[in-house]
Amino acid sequence: MANTEFTADSNEALSLQLMRFKDDIDMLSPREADLVETFHPRFTYPIFGEGEKIYGYEDLEIHLKLASGSLRQFLSVQWGSKVANADDVEGTLYKFIPPDYHKSEADFMAGVQGDSTTFRPFGVKIYSYTPASYNRGTSKREDDQEPPAPFQDDSVVYEVYWVDWKTPGFREYHRRMQIFILLYIEGGSYIQEDEDKWEFAVLYERLKRKDGVYTYHFIGYSSLYGFYCWPDKVRLRLSQFVIVGPYQQKGHGSRLYRAIYEHILESRPDVAELTVEDPSEAFEDLRDKCDLRMLLSSEKFLKEAYGEDGAGKLGPPMDRVWTEKWRRDLKIAGRQFSRLMEMMILRKLHSDDEKRIRAYRLQVKERIFRFNYELLSQMEKTERVEKLEETFESVKEDYKRILALVE
Numbered sequence: 148m149a150n151t152e153f154t155a156d157s158n159e160a161l162s163l164q165l166m167r168f169k170d171d172i173d174m175l176s177p178r179e180a181d182l183v184e185t186f187h188p189r190f191t192y193p194i195f196g197e198g199e200k201i202y203g204y205e206d207l208e209i210h211l212k213l214a215s216g217s218l219r220q221f222l223s224v225q226w227g228s229k230v231a232n233a234d235d236v237e238g239t240l241y242k243f244i245p246p247d248y249h250k251s252e253a254d255f256m257a258g259v260q261g262d263s264t265t266f267r268p269f270g271v272k273i274y275s276y277t278p279a280s281y282n283r284g285t286s287k288r289e290d291d292q293e294p295p296a297p298f299q300d301d302s303v304v305y306e307v308y309w310v311d312w313k314t315p316g317f318r319e320y321h322r323r324m325q326i327f328i329l330l331y332i333e334g335g336s337y338i339q340e341d342e343d344k345w346e347f348a349v350l351y352e353r354l355k356r357k358d359g360v361y362t363y364h365f366i367g368y369s370s371l372y373g374f375y376c377w378p379d380k381v382r383l384r385l386s387q388f389v390i391v392g393p394y395q396q397k398g399h400g401s402r403l404y405r406a407i408y409e410h411i412l413e414s415r416p417d418v419a420e421l422t423v424e425d426p427s428e429a430f431e432d433l434r435d436k437c438d439l440r441m442l443l444s445s446e447k448f449l450k451e452a453y454g455e456d457g458a459g460k461l462g463p464p465m466d467r468v469w470t471e472k473w474r475r476d477l478k479i480a481g482r483q484f485s486r487l488m489e490m491m492i493l494r495k496l497h498s499d500d501e502k503r504i505r506a507y508r509l510q511v512k513e514r515i516f517r518f519n520y521e522l523l524s525q526m527e528k529t530e531r532v533e534k535l536e537e538t539f540e541s542v543k544e545d546y547k548r549i550l551a552l553v554e
Contacts, residue, residue, distance in 0.1 A: 153230055155207040157195040161188055162208070163330075165215040165393065166256070168263040171362050174302070174354055182364075183215075186392040188330035194243055195234075203233020211240070211326075212255065215364040216351070217262040218323035220248040221255035243329065243337075245322045263362050268351050269317040270310025273414070274406035277304050304353045305366070305399065307406040311346045321347070324368060327389050333427060335387065344373045346383070348410070350390075350403045366394045369407060373418075380419035383411060388430060404437050412478055422480040432549065438479065438487055439553045448473065453495060461492050463506035485514050490546045494554070512539050 162185040172183055192199050201207060206227030213220050222244070224236045249255035310317050318340060328335040338345060349368040355361055367390035376382040385407065390400050411418050423434060442448055451469070453459040460466040465488055474484040489511050496507055512535050516523055519538075523531050 153203050153205055153228075153233070155201045155204055157191040157199045157201050157209075158188055160201060160204075160207045160209050161191055162186070162210055163188065163392065164210070164212045165364070165391065166212050166221075166259050167215045167364065168260045168362075170356055171215075171263060171354055171364070174356065182393045184393070185210075188392075190330060190333065190335075193329040193336065194239060201234050201236060203230045204228070204236075207236070209236060209240070211244075212252075213323070213365075214255075214259045214262050214266075216266040216362065217258075218320065218365055219255065219258050219262060220244055220323060221252055222248050222250065223252070244326055245319070264360055266363055268306065268308040268310075268349060268363055269314045269320060270308040270347075270349070272306050273309045273348070273410045274307040274402075275304055276402055277301070302355045304355075305402065306351050306353050306363075307403060308349050308351070309346065309410060310349060312340070312343055317347075324349075324365065327367070327391055328387050331389050331392075332387060334425075335389075338370060338386070342372075346371045346373065348403060348407045350399060350406075352394075365391065366399055367391050367403060369403060371407070376419040381417050383415075383418050383421050385421060385423045400433055401437050404433060408437070408441075418478060419475075420478045420480050423483075434483070435486070435490070435549050436553050438483070439490060439549070441477075442487060442491060443553065452491060457495070461488065461495075463492050463496075463503050463510050465492065465510065482514075482518065489514070489542075490550055493543065493546050494550050508539060511542060512536075515539065515542065 164185045165183065167183055175182060190199075195201055204226040208223075208225045210223040210225075211220065212223075222237065222240060249258065312318055321340075325337055328337065347368055347370050350366040352364040352366055353361055354364065367388075369385055369389075370387040371383045371385050373381040373383055388400070388403070390403070408421060411421050423430070426434065451459060452461045460469040470484070470488055474481065477484070479487070489507075492507055492510075496503060498504075515535060515538050523534065526534060
C-alpha cells in the first residue's frame with residue numbers, strides 16, 4: 148500500500164503557464180494578469196491513471212510552460228524528497244508531449260522571445276472579432292456569452308484560422324497543442340495523425356505592440372473530421388473543442404463555435420451538415436445558445452416560423468417539409484435541429500392554448516421515443532408512458548432554462 152505522505156494529487160502537482168515575452172506582458176492590464184499566471188488542469192487521469200495520484204514524492208511540483216504562441220515547451224519536475232521506487236514523472240509525461248521540449252529554462256525563455264515576433268498562425272484566417280475597449284480585462288463572463296460589441300482600436304484582435312495536415316509545419320504544431328485535450332476534455336484522447344480527413348479551427352489573440360509589431364497568442368482550438376454524406380457531400384463532425392484555462396469563461400468558446408459554423412455555412416458548399424461527437428453538457432449548452440441566437444437573428448426564419456397571425460410553419464404541429472428545408476439550408480444535424488424547433492415553439496406556446504400544448508407534447512414525445520426506441524420498446528406500456536412523460540417534463544424545463552439565457 149502506497150505511503151500517503153509520499154502520494155501527490157497529479158491535478159494539483161501539475162501547473163501550466165503560457166509564457167509571453169516581457170514586451171507583451173507590459174501590454175496587459177492588471178485585470179489581465181491571469182493570462183500569464185500558472186493554472187492547473189481539470190483532468191490528468193489520461194496521463195497518470197484513474198486515481199490521478201503520483202507516488203514517491205514529497206512537495207512535488209511539475210511545471211509545464213508553453214510559449215503563448217508557438218507553444219514550445221519547457222518541463223521541470225521538482226520535489227522536496229523522493230523515495231527509491233518513486234513514479235517516473237518525466238518519463239510518463241514524455242509519452243504525451245513532443246520530445247523536443249526544453250529542460251533549460253534560460254534556453255526556453257530565449258525561444259519565447261524569438262518566437263514572439265516570428266510565430267504566425269498556420270492556415271487561412273476565417274473569422275475575427277474584437278473586445279470592447281472599456282470592457283477589456285474586466286470580470287469573467289459566462290463562456291456562452293458573446294463578447295461585447297467591436298471597437299475601433301486594433302491593439303487586440305481575436306482571429307480564427309482554418310488548417311489541415313497539408314499545411315507545412317502544422318503537424319508538429321498540433322503535437323504541441325493537443326496536450327490540452329487530455330487536460331480539459333473528459334474522456335479526451337489524441338487523434339490519429341495518419342487520417343488525412345482531419346480539419347482544425349485554431350483561435351488566437353493578436354496583440355499589437357506599441358512599436359507596431361504583431362504577436363499571436365494561442366487561446367484554443369477545435370478538430371473536425373469529414374465523413375462521406377450521400378450523394379456527393381461531406382458531413383463534418385466536430386470531435387474536440389477546447390479553450391485554454393486562462394481564457395475560459397470570457398466568451399471565446401461561443402466565438403470559436405460561431406466561426407466554425409459560419410465558415411461551414413458560407414464557404415463550404417461541399418459540407419452538408421455540422422454534427423458534434425458526444426457533446427458534454429457544457430458544450431451542448433453552448434451550441435444550443437449559439438444556434439438559437441442565430442435563428443432569432445433571422446427575420447425571414449422568424450416570419451415564416453410564427454406567421455403574421457401566430458399561425459406559422461412551426462405550428463405545432465410543425466410543417467416537416469418546411470423545417471427540413473431550413474435544416475438543410477442551415478446545415479444543422481437532424482436531432483439538433485429538432486431540439487431547436489422544439490425550443491422555438493415553446494417560447495411562443497401560451498399556457499391557455501390546450502390544443503397546441505397537446506400537439507407540442509405529442510411532437511416532443513415522438514422524437515424522444517424515436518431517439519430512445521431500443522430502451523423504451525423493452526418496457527411495459529404503462530412504464531413506457533410514465534417514462535416518456537417524465538422525460539418530456541425534464542426536457543421542457545431544460546428548454547426553458549436555455550431560452551431564459553438567450554432572451
